[in-house]
Amino acid sequence: MNLEHLPLRILMITYRRAVELDLDEEFIQWIRKEILERESEKEERSKKANL
DSSP, rough: OOOOOOOOOHHHHHHHOOOOOOOOHHHHHHHHHHHHHHHHHHHHHHHTOOO
């Protein structure tokens, strides 16, 4: 499954629901990793724009 096509907002909702429903820990960590990568990329772009 490829998460790249999903908006960050949808990933955040999916992550919250997965935690609430106590789904597979590997699945939760996979979503969390993607969220962290996206937030990091967003932060880098923001820093570059402010230079």
